[in-house]
Amino acid sequence: MTGKIDLGRIYGPSDDVVVREIEGEIVIVPLTSGIGDLEDECFTFDEWGRAVWSKIDGSRPLATVVQELLDDYDAPDELLQRDVVGLLQELYERRMIVEKD
C-alpha cells in the first residue's frame, strides 16, 4: 500500500486488524490476509508506540495528535513529528490504519 502520511488528515484503526490488550500491551492481530509477512505474526509496540496508537482513534487530525504528544513528551518538535509520521507510515503500509473521513 502506498500513500504519504499527511498531518492534516485523520487516521484510525483499520477493519483489517483486531486490537487486543494483553498484559497491558496493545497487540494487533491480523484479521485479513496480507497484514504480516507470515500468517502467525502479531504486532505490538513499545511504550512510545503505544502512546501514539492510543491517540490514533479516527477522531482528530494527525497534527493535533502530534501536538498532544509534544505536550506529553520531552522531545524536539521535529524529531517527534518525524517519528510519529514514520510510525504511521509503517502502520498505513501494513493496513493497520486507514484514513477516516
Add this chain to the structure above:
Amino acid sequence: MTMPAQTYVRKVPSGAASLWKSAKPALARLDIELTERCNNDCLHCSVNLPAGDIEARAFEWPAARWKALLTEAAGLGCLVVRLTGGEPLLRSDFEEIYFHARRLGLRVMLFTNATLVTPRLARLLRDVPPLEAVEVSVYGLTKETCEAVTRVPGSFAACRRGLALLGENGVPFTVKGAVLPPTRHEAEAFEAWVAGLQGHVGTPSFAMLFDLRSRWNEEKKKNGAVAALRPDGDEFVRFSRRHGDGVVDEWRDFCGRSTGGRGDRLFTCLPSAASAAIDPYGRLQFCLGLRHPDAVYDLASGSLREAVTEFLPRLRKTRATDPAYLERCSRCFLKGLCEQCPAKSWAEHGTLDTPVEYFCGIAHAQAVAAGLLDGGEKAWTVRDGSERAKRRKGS
C-alpha cells in the same frame, strides 16, 4: 517523558507463550468440539456419530451460544481456539462461528477431514486466515486404502478436492495420517505424496495409539474393534524408527529431563495449564477426552469464568488413590514417554487413576529401544532412571 530515539512496530509470533510474558491468563487456549457427528465412519475413530444423527444435532449448542462463549473466552485472555469434531464443517453455521472467533483476535486451529471444504470456505480461509495451518486428517493414499478406513464411498475424492481447494487458495495446511491395517504399508509413499502437495507445511504425522471412546454410552461397544487396531510395542517402535534412530534419541532425552515419577498428582500434563475443552453440548473439561462426571462442568448452569478460575483449579489438585497407580505410575521415570493420564484412564477403565496397561507397554518398549531398560525390567522399580538416560546420552 523522554521519547526514545527509534521506535515503530514490533512483530511478535502470536503464540500464547510469547504474548503472555509474566502473568498467566485464566484461559490461554480453548478446544471446542462443535459436533460429535462425522461424515466419515473411520475404523479407529472415537468421535464419529452418524452425520445425520438427529438427537445429537438437536442438543448441539447453536452458533449464538458459541459466539457468546468465544467472546467471554477472549475476555479471559484466550489467544487460540481449536475447532474440531467429529467433523466441524458439518455444521452449517461453521463460517459464522469461525469468523466471530477471528473477529475477536483469536487464532483458530481447524481440525477437519477436508471433504466438506467448499470454494466459498477456502476463500474465507484465504481472506480471513486462521493464523494456524489447517490440520487435515487424510486416511490413505489411494481410493481403496482411504475408503477402507473411512468406510464412506466418495470420501477419497472429496478429501482430495478439499485439499486442492486449500492449496489453490494459498491456505496453509498440514496433513495427518493414521497407521491402520489398510494403510500401514504405504506410510513412506504417503509422506512423499504429502511433501509435494501445494499448500502443505511441515511433515505429516501419523496416529497410531488410538483413543478409545471417552463417552460411556452405547458407542463403547466399538472399543474392542478400536483396541485391536493399535500396534503393540514392537510395532510402534519399528514404525517410529523408520527414518532412523533420531526418534530414539528424543525418547532418551525426554527421560533424561524427567525428575522422577509423577507423584500422586493426576493433572500434570500441558493441557491442564490454562486451557479447557468444551463438548458440543456446552460441557467443559480439561481436555476433550476426559468425560469423568467429576471432571465435567456444565456451562448451562455456570460461567466460563467460574469454570476456569474455580472449577478447573480445584480439579487440578486431585490426587491419585488407586494403589496400582501409586505403586507404579507415581514412581515411574518414563512419564515423559507414557500417555497415561486421567483421560486415558477414564476411556479405558472408567476411573481417573488406573494404570492403562497398553500405554505402559508402549512406553516400556520405547525405553528398551532407547537402552534404558532391559527386557522384562519394570520402569517403576528403577531408582536411577533419569540418570541412566543422561548417562546413555553422554556415552
